[in-house]
Amino acid sequence: xxxxxxxxxxxxxxxxxxxxxxxxxxxxxxxxxxxxxxxxxxxxxxxxxxxxxxxxxxxxxxxxxxxxxxxxxxxxxxxxxxxxxxxxxxxxxxxxxxxxxxxxxxxxxxxxxxxxxxxxxxxxxxxxxxxxxxxxxxxxxxxxxxxxxxxxxxxxxxxxxxxxxxxxxxxxxxxxxxxxxxxxxxxxxxxxxxxxxxxxxxxxxxxxxxxxxxxxxxxxxxxxxxxxxxxxxxxxxxxxxxxxxxxxxxxxxxxxxxxxxxxxxxxxxxxxxxxxxxxxxxxxxxxxxxxxxxxxxxxxxxxxxxxxxxxxx
Amino acid sequence: xxxxxxxxxxxxxxxxxxxxxxxxxxxxxxxxxxxxxxxxxxxxxxxxxxxxxxxxxxxxxxxxxxxxxxxxxxxxxxxxxxxxxxxxxxxxxxxxxxxxxxxxxxxxxxxxxxxxxxxxxxxxxxxxxxxxxxxxxxxxxxxxxxxxxxxxxxxxxxxxxxxxxxxxxxxxxxxxxxxxxxxxxxxxxxxxxxxxxxxxxxxxxxxxxxxxxxxxxxxxxxxxxxxxxxxxxxxxxxxxxxxxxxxxxxxxxxxxxxxxxxxxxxxxxxxxxxxxxxxxxxxxxxxxxxxxxxxxxxxxxxxxxxxxxxxxxxxxxxxxxxxxxxxxxxxxxxxxxxxxxxxxxxxxxxxxxxxxxxxxxxxxxxxxxxxxxxxxxxxxxxxxxxxxxxxxxxxxxxxxxxxxxxxxxxxxxxxxxxxxxxxxxxxxxxxxxxxxxxxxxxxxxxxxxxxxxxxxxxxxxxxxxxxxxxxxxxxxxxxxxxxxxxxxxxxxxxxxxxxxxxxxxxxxxxxxxxxxxxxxxxxxxxxxxxxxxxxxxxxxxxxxxxxxxxxxxxxxxxxxxxxxxxxxxxxxxxxxxxxxxxxxxxxxxxxxxxxxxxxxxxxxxxxxxxxxxxxxxxxxxxxxxxxxxxxxxxxxxxxxxxxxxxxxxxxxxxxxxxxxxxxxxxxxxx
Numbered sequence: 001x002x003x004x005x006x007x008x009x010x011x012x013x014x015x016x017x018x019x020x021x022x023x024x025x026x027x028x029x030x031x032x033x034x035x036x037x038x039x040x041x042x043x044x045x046x047x048x049x050x051x052x053x054x055x056x057x058x059x060x061x062x063x064x065x066x067x068x069x070x071x072x073x074x075x076x077x078x079x080x081x082x083x084x085x086x087x088x089x090x091x092x093x094x095x096x097x098x099x100x101x102x103x104x105x106x107x108x109x110x111x112x113x114x115x116x117x118x119x120x121x122x123x124x125x126x127x128x129x130x131x132x133x134x135x136x137x138x139x140x141x142x143x144x145x146x147x148x149x150x151x152x153x154x155x156x157x158x159x160x161x162x163x164x165x166x167x168x169x170x171x172x173x174x175x176x177x178x179x180x181x182x183x184x185x186x187x188x189x190x191x192x193x194x195x196x197x198x199x200x201x202x203x204x205x206x207x208x209x210x211x212x213x214x215x216x217x218x219x220x221x222x223x224x225x226x227x228x229x230x231x232x233x234x235x236x237x238x239x240x241x242x243x244x245x246x247x248x249x250x251x252x253x254x255x256x257x258x259x260x261x262x263x264x265x266x267x268x269x270x271x272x273x274x275x276x277x278x279x280x281x282x283x284x285x286x287x288x289x290x291x292x293x294x295x296x297x298x299x300x301x302x303x304x305x306x307x308x309x310x311x312x313x
Numbered sequence: 314x315x316x317x318x319x320x321x322x323x324x325x326x327x328x329x330x331x332x333x334x335x336x337x338x339x340x341x342x343x344x345x346x347x348x349x350x351x352x353x354x355x356x357x358x359x360x361x362x363x364x365x366x367x368x369x370x371x372x373x374x375x376x377x378x379x380x381x382x383x384x385x386x387x388x389x390x391x392x393x394x395x396x397x398x399x400x401x402x403x404x405x406x407x408x409x410x411x412x413x414x415x416x417x418x419x420x421x422x423x424x425x426x427x428x429x430x431x432x433x434x435x436x437x438x439x440x441x442x443x444x445x446x447x448x449x450x451x452x453x454x455x456x457x458x459x460x461x462x463x464x465x466x467x468x469x470x471x472x473x474x475x476x477x478x479x480x481x482x483x484x485x486x487x488x489x490x491x492x493x494x495x496x497x498x499x500x501x502x503x504x505x506x507x508x509x510x511x512x513x514x515x516x517x518x519x520x521x522x523x524x525x526x527x528x529x530x531x532x533x534x535x536x537x538x539x540x541x542x543x544x545x546x547x548x549x550x551x552x553x554x555x556x557x558x559x560x561x562x563x564x565x566x567x568x569x570x571x572x573x574x575x576x577x578x579x580x581x582x583x584x585x586x587x588x589x590x591x592x593x594x595x596x597x598x599x600x601x602x603x604x605x606x607x608x609x610x611x612x613x614x615x616x617x618x619x620x621x622x623x624x625x626x627x628x629x630x631x632x633x634x635x636x637x638x639x640x641x642x643x644x645x646x647x648x649x650x651x652x653x654x655x656x657x658x659x660x661x662x663x664x665x666x667x668x669x670x671x672x673x674x675x676x677x678x679x680x681x682x683x684x685x686x687x688x689x690x691x692x693x694x695x696x697x698x699x700x701x702x703x704x705x706x707x708x709x710x711x712x713x714x715x716x717x718x719x720x721x722x723x724x725x726x727x728x729x730x731x732x733x734x735x736x737x738x739x740x741x742x743x744x745x746x747x748x749x750x751x752x753x754x755x756x757x758x759x760x761x762x763x764x765x766x767x768x769x770x771x772x773x774x775x776x777x778x779x780x781x782x783x784x785x786x787x788x789x790x791x792x793x794x795x796x797x798x799x800x801x802x803x804x805x806x807x808x809x810x811x812x813x814x815x816x817x818x819x820x821x822x823x824x825x826x827x828x829x830x831x832x833x834x835x836x837x838x839x840x841x842x843x844x845x846x847x848x849x850x851x852x853x854x855x856x857x858x859x860x861x862x863x864x865x866x867x868x869x870x871x872x873x874x875x876x877x878x879x880x881x882x883x884x885x886x887x888x889x890x891x892x893x894x895x896x897x898x899x900x901x902x903x904x905x906x907x908x909x910x911x912x913x914x915x916x917x918x919x920x921x922x923x924x925x926x927x928x929x930x931x932x933x934x935x936x937x938x939x940x941x942x943x944x945x946x947x948x949x950x951x952x953x954x955x956x957x958x959x960x961x962x963x964x965x966x967x968x969x970x971x972x973x974x975x976x977x978x979x980x981x982x983x
Contacts, residue, residue: 033837033846041836043479045875051473051498080565085387085587086394086476088569096586156623166624167613254616259385259588270833 008296012289019285020278024069027274028062034272035083056082058274069278079275084268090279094261098246100170101253101260105245107176108183113238115184116191117231123192124199124222135192142189148251151182155255168256179256183249187241191234198230205229228302236299240291247284353965358973365970368963369935375954376608378934379631381615385588390568391550392469393476400550401946405593405610406578407553409546410438410463410531415951416975417941418982419543423458423554423577423600424531433540433899438463440529441600446556446575449582451597456556458577460525465557467523472514473498482865483551488522488534496520540723540899544861548944579605579950589614593949605950622931631933631954637701638802640929651931653964654704659716659944660857660925664688665840666918667847669880671777673770674791675850681760684791685917687752688851691817692810693743694922700806701927711924713738714866714910719858719943722900728863731907737914749817757789757822765789777848779838781828790824796839796849799829806853840878847880854878855925860944863906864894870919881918933958937971 033041035058036049044052053059057068072079078090085093123135141150158178159166165175202208203226211221248262265284268276300306353361382398391403410424424438444458470477471484471493484490496513499505518524522534535542546552556575560567568574571585579599584592593610596602615621618636625633626648635643635652643652666679666688678684698706711717713729717738720728729738742748761767770787777783777794785792795810797803804827811825832838839848856876859865869876871887886909893905913919936959939952959967 031837034834036837038834038836039479042876043481043869045481047495047498048480051501052476054502055474055476081387085385087388087390087565088587089566092569097588152619155620160627166620166627166629167615255620257589257614257616259586259614 008293012293015289016282016285020282021066023281024066024274024278025062027272027277028065030272032058037083058082065274069275078279081268081276082273083271084264084273084276090276093276094279094283097248097259097261097264100258101248101262102246104176104180104183104252104258104260105248106242108180109187109241109245111180111184112187112191116188117195119188119192120195120199121222121227123196124203124226125219127200132196135196139189139193142185143193147186150185151251151255154178154182166256168258175256179252179258182252182255194234195227195230198233199226202226202229232299232303235302236295239294239298240288243287243291243294244284246287353969361966361969362973364966368966369953373956374606375631375933375956376606378607378610378949378952378954379613379629380610381613381621381630381633382591383614383616383618385614386585386591387587388568389570389574389582389585391553392466392555393478393568394550397946402582402591402593402612403550403553404578404946405580405949406576406582408578409553410440411543411546412948413547413940413942413945414978415937415939415941415971416978417943418978419547429542433538433542434535436533436535436539436542437526438531438533440531442529444577444600445598446559446577447581447596447598448575449571449585451581451583451594453598454556454559454575456559456575458554458556459528460531461528462554462556463531463552464518464523464525465560466551466553466555467521468517468557469555469560470551471497471517471521473501477551479549480551481869482545482859483549486535486537486539486545488536489520490522493517493520537894538899538902539862541720541861544944547942548860579948580610583609601950606953607949610949625931625958633931635929635931637703637928641703648931650960650962651958652929653932653959653961654702654708654929655926657716657718658709658857658924658926659719659859660855661711661714661716661921662853662855662923662925663714664692664920664922665849665852665854666879666881666920667840667850668882670847670850672775672785672792672794672850673773674767674785674787675793677760677767677770678756678791679850681756682916683752683759684756685920687749687756687818688814689917689920690742690745690752691749691814692920692922693813693817695743696813697806697809698923700802700809701923709923709926712740712742712921713914714856714870714919714921715863716858716924720861720863720903722903723898724900728903728907731904733911733915734907737911746817749814750819750822753818753822761789767791777828779832780830780848781826783826790820790822792824792826794826794828794850796828796830796852798835799831803853804829810853847878857925858944863903863910867906867909868894870913879919883913883916883918886912886918931958935959936964936967 032049032053035053035056036044040049040052050059057065060068069079078094080086081088081090081093119135119138123132126132155166155178158164164178165172167175168179169175199222208221208226211225212218216224246261248258248260248264250263250266252258253260253262261280265277265280267273268280356364384396384398386399386402387396388394389399389403391399391407394400394403408423410422411419411427412422414420421441423440423444425441427436427438429436438460440458440460440463445453446456446458447453467483467487467490469475470480471490473494474497480494484494493513496505496508497510500508500510500513513520522536524532524534526532533542539545554577559575563573566573570587571582571591574582576582576596579596579601580593581596582591583594584590591612593612595605595608599605615624618634618639621630621633622635622639622643624630634655640652643649666685668676668679670676694710694712695706698709702709713734715728717727717729722728722731729735757765766788770785772784772786775781775783775785775792775794777796780796781794783792783794793814795807797807807827807829811827814825815823830838838846839852840846856866856870867890868874871877871890872882872884889905889909889912893902893909896902896905914921933955935953935955940948940950942948
């Protein structure tokens with residue numbers, strides 16, 4: 001096991017480094033115009049624009065820039081944003097944004113798991129009956145209707161009906177409710193859909209028939225046998241989901257004015273904010289790699305049949 | 314979705330209007346209409362002033378103003394920001410030397426008096442004594458506000474390492490600043506390896522024409538006559554003061570948030586969450602505190618216009634803008650009587666023609682004045698403007714580059730009323746429905762053979778990638794590629810342009826192809842500077858009159874200038890600009906500028922169509938109580954806010970009363 005962990009850690013480190021260097025170099029191939037705001041393109045002459053780029057260090061050799069970034073990184077300095085939040089330290093930005101996004105992400109993930117799995121169980125228990133049909137209807141709406149539409153309806157009409165704020169305010173607990181619910185709807189539908197599907201698949205397995213023949217009640221079979229097997233394919237994604245809650249949701253954060261990380265990477269790429277892109281890519285790459293790694297460990301933990309290392313002959 | 318539906322509805326309405334009314338717009342009047350509201354008809358000035366007072370009598374005033382911003386506040390460094398919203402916040406927190414009063418007449422601010430020499434090249438300001446900078450808690454710091462802070466403002470922006478934004482006008486105006494700035498830049502990029510940077514920095518006072526004559530007197534020496542200098546102070550962040558010792562100590566951290574800057578305006582920023590909310594609190598040490606009625610101004614970030622309207626209805630905001638599309642849905646509701654049209658914009662939208670593009674057909678034709686005039690007359694401005702202003706589109710039509718009502722000569726004559734510009738301002742380009750086709754036929758006679766083949770143009774591919782690639786055959790109809798952003802309202806505007814032009818000129822002569830840039834970086838992909846890219850034949854753009862002189866725009870669009878995106882060559886225009894810049898009097902200067910602008914417009918090198926004004930608003934604010942900032946940003950000093958929203962009728966009475974009072978104030982100033 002230790003050997004497996006060491007090998008995976010090394011491979012993960014190499015993956016992260018490759019991703020980081022690739023993104024770093026790709027950013028240097030982007031056109032120089034991308035660093036300028038529209039106003040700068042329109043108003044500044046060529047010399048002024050070159051001065052601007054030089055002051056940002058963008059005219060230095062890419063390897064020099066890479067070395068500068070890595071050196072600062074090891075000194076705990078993530079650098080400053082170039083174009084999105086000019087001169088603002090990236091560590092300050094992340095410290096402002098990640099906690100709020102993570103808080104919403106974590107709570108909505110819990111809601112997603114609890115309500116999603118509960119809904120999935122209800123749907124299986126009421127298969128082809130009203131509960132199942134209602135659940136399917138909910139899943140269909142969430143997955144098929146453009147999210148902006150139902151999120152907008154929730155923000156405007158549900159907030160009016162229950163006298164809840166339309167925006168998020170940190171010091172008003174009531175304002176957390178709608179964005180959290182909105183954020184969890186997707187995962188509720190996802191967990192319900194897949195749990196139902198995996199459990200329905202398991203229903204036809206021989207061991208289920210055997211358990212029923214043994215005289216176990218239907219609910220005991222569902223809970224102790226079918227659910228435990230059906231949950232395994234879902235468990236593998238949990239660590240990744242948990243770590244990537246820091247990436248936020250662009251639509252919901254925009255709608256409710258949540259000052260989080262949603263859309264930050266997209267905005268940074270669009271504005272060619274190299275430093276910010278590099279830090280975010282590094283952060284997400286580490287979260288993804290660690291998430292996958294932890295997922296593998298977790299699945300081995302919940303399913304004793306899965307071994308991470310080959311059995312020695 | 315609602316907005317899209319409204320836009321589509323508007324487009325259908327406009328197309329219907331075109332079909333129903335033929336080529337002539339209703340009224341045929343392109344000059345913005347100035348009509349008297351029905352509730353004021355027949356009333357004397359005294360009655361209007363009384364009615365205005367009656368509206369306010371007994372009404373409670375709020376001490377908090379709740380408003381919003383739509384994009385995050387990147388930084389508060391007022392010298393280096395390009396964000397208009399940052400300028401708005403900062404202009405309430407850092408005062409300049411002078412400021413307009415509520416009638417737009419320049420009054421004392423941090424300078425309690427000022428004077429200038431005869432030719433307006435030396436301006437001297439006497440600073441108020443005993444003022445101190447305050448911090449983000451509202452506490453006075455040890456830093457006194459002196460004339461040196463204004464000198465240091467120029468010192469700060471004069472160093473390229475500080476990344477001051479939009480330097481061109483100030484850099485070219487203040488004596489020696491241009492040389493100082495580029496001298497440092499040459500050292501930084503090792504073109505000049507002999508001069509020591511510290512030596513040059515130490516010589517700032519000797520090189521640059523801004524000096525603290527004593528602790529409370531600052532003098533600006535300018536390279537050219539600038540009677541408009543006060544308006545530049547109003548509009549430009551670059552002439553604001555800075556506490557240099559403090560800023561130097563902070564380095565790159567200066568202005569990154571509210572705790573890393575100092576304040577000397579009516580408000581300080583007591584709370585700052587760049588993506589969420591900002592609170593301005595009244596400066597308790599402000600020199601003019603008795604004229605600051607709002608104790609706090611609370612901003613919150615609302616990215617979506619529908620949300621702000623909804624929050625206004627619920628009483629959670631004191632102001633909301635209402636896009637023209639939303640106007641259609643609100644007009645018949647209970648909120649219809651609260652919809653107030655936005656009044657004025659210094660920004661002009663125009664069509665930018667590419668003279669060096671890769672489309673041989675268009676490139677050949679655009680060199681021809683008749684073709685350009687065909688385009689100029691093919692666009693029905695009122696019909697087009699209706700997409701933005703469904704009620705009174707004529708009021709936003711504009712034929713000139715510089716805005717009307719923005720620049721005046723020494724006799725008080727509006728710059729756009731100077732001939733030959735006045736004739737253009739008042740022209741109705743759509744008056745003759747056959748003009749566009751007649752111009753086109755004249756162009757075709759000069760540029761095509763008898764078979765409709767465009768002389769000198771071969772069939773081939775037009776490569777405007779990543780926007781569009783298309784084939785041309787080198788024959789009529791001329792292919793014109795109109796490029797816009799993928800914003801839904803711009804798409805509809807483009808489609809309407811296509812319909813209008815093909816209808817007026819004839820689809821047998823011209824084929825308008827609309828293409829839309831989806832990159833999100835329009836200027837990087839399509840155009841925006843005179844060194845390309847030139848991935849368009851025509852696009853829709855805007856320019857804004859920045860201060861009380863036409864040079865702000867006109868010197869930027871000459872033959873070799875940075876904003877001559879179409880790359881036209883106009884030596885006659887350049888010569889007139891040169892004459893204007895060297896004119897002996899301001900009136901003469903304006904006259905030459907008017908002639909230069911008229912030359913560009915008569916030749917249809919660029920085609921202004923309307924002001925950038927759009928939309929409506931709903932508000933609790935009593936209009937015209939704050940300083941009247943024609944060139945600068947909204948001020949909260951002096952602003953009075955009611956505890957219930959203002960109706961359009963009340964607004965119109967207040968506006969009429971203000972006009973009367975303003976006329977009296979201007980007369981008194983004379």
